[in-house]
Amino acid sequence: MFNSKQINKLAISFIYAIAIIVALILLFLVSNILINGIPEISWKFIASPSKTFEAGGGISVQLFNTIYLLILSMIISIPIALGAAIYLNEYAPKNDFISVLKTAIEVLSSLPSIVVGLFGFMFFVLKFNFGFSILSGSIALTFFNLPLLTRSIENSLAAIPNLQREAGAALGISRFETVIHVILPAALPSIITGIVLASGRVLGEAAALIFTAGQSSPNLDWLNLNPFSPHSPINPMRPAETLAVHIWKINSEATIPDATKISAGSSAVLLILVFIFNFLARYLGNKIYKKMTAGK
């Protein structure tokens, strides 16, 4: 009926069609969010605090909280994930215990975030008495993040050929030095990709934060840099509503009249934030990579 050339052509057009559909859906989504959201964005919107009952509130506090939580959770999770991944890929023996461990990490990475949130609530908010706080939130985000981050760094390391490790060994360099100075730099671009993906998940996460970082923020005094003051922006023990949680809240409670406009604006800001973060991380990563590996 068909010869293999025709079948090949057919298959290729089919695959192209699917790729175009995916690209179109993505384009539609992004442009929709930006077209609806950008008109709502103004300096006042970004720089003023939100209002509870009237229209015209901003998102300054939520925006700050989002970035602060992202940074804090990354500061906690990147070193742990890096250490775990280095152990698993470079040192762990190939035995049953390690393979069970790897499976467990895989299972954890598909844990629903609401479950992570509830666990964080019971454990950190109540048991450890951290309350609804940035600390509880960033620990919950770390739990949410670690499995995937560990997996992706592990894969990045595994992609570096064994020739490089052998080269280190043949020069009398210890495994650890080889990993730090040769393997990690070579794997950096791919590790950065993993971190960017994880950050995207964190930026958009609401369910894990509702019960841990809370749904409200105190009035912040931007000039108060005493980390123990309840009104200081950098106090890790204060509750902190993020942008994603804010969007969820104003839409489910509907106490402000312009909830639709504010969520449209917030969504666009969130999206732009993801872009900026993505760009920054890749730019910095690339610079370090070039410096350590002489480009290529």
Place this chain on the structure above:
Amino acid sequence: MVSRNKIVESIKNEVEIEKYVINLSSKHQRAIETKDLTISYNGKKNALNKTNLAFETNKITSLIGASGSGKSTFLRSLNLIHGENTLIGGQILYHGVNINDPSIDKFEVRRRIGMVFQRPNPFAKSIYNNITFALTQRAKYTKNQLDEIVESSLKQAALWDQVKDELNKSALSLSGGQQQRLVIARALALKPDILLLDEPASALDPKSTMQVEETMVNLKKDYTIIVVTHNMQQAARVSDYTAFFHMGNVIEYDLTRKIFTRPKVKLTSDYVAGNFG
């Protein structure tokens, strides 16, 4: 029962295998020497049986033999780079010291006995840093000292003229033959006295192969070289001694010209003539 059978079998093996292995006379200086070296992986059957080989200083020795005959196994044991699943019995005498001993610092041994593998494995770093990396991990050097070492090792590896103007370029942008010579230069920078090469030219085109061979011959005056090769012409061209490996045994070890003109053991002449392997 089982264990008795095993013993009978191994005795039979030793009796049946015909070997001819020269021992260097006392007027030849020995760079490294093995005594009853026996190696097995994961406790399985020996990959190498009681091997006694002495290598003369400032000479090139070729290790030849069919695939799986134990050449790499032997070579890798000499600078202690074997994996953890490897069990090594017997002695490796280096400057009169048995380095097959847990008390030996294997990192130090590997710096003194350099190794180059079949596939070129430069680090994903600049040409310059490829050479200086292992040095600076161990000690402090001034920029001048490093520059000097980089230049002299690249010159020894016959690569200097081709790369002297682009030392900051990534090593991965070099051709395969250049990469292999960079890897040799990198090993030389550590000032080893022995260089082990495991099929260093088998992944290279004929021209690069010739360059690597020339490099080896030039290095002979300063280093002892042991090279595994599947290329009979190469072994005949570059080496002073040749050892023929077969199924974990050294069947014949002699001057290269004797191995290739009148080998003492039939197995060797069959292999050298290309009748098997």
